[in-house]
Amino acid sequence: MTSDKAVLAWESSCARARAVATVLRPAEQEHCMFQFIKNEGGTETVEWAIFGGLIVAALITTIVALGVWITNSYSGLQTELGA
DSSP states (O other), rough: OHHHHHHHHHHHHHHHHOOOOOOOOHHHHHHHHHHHHHTTTTTEEEEEEHHHHHHHHHHHHEEEEEEHHHHHHHHHEEEHHHH
């Protein structure tokens, strides 16, 4: 079992390494990697970003399709009117 002080020391070494971009020993790298994997705080943000991106892609597709339809309608109307 690790003590609370040891866990805090590991967590602070991960934070310090991220802050100053230092090279960690392999054991510290493994601990930081597992700490990052266990942390699910950013997953909701990523999910919302993907959802927002899908909405934007759908809107762009709809607008482009609508533009093509309007262009074809006006072209057909011009042809029928003989303009």
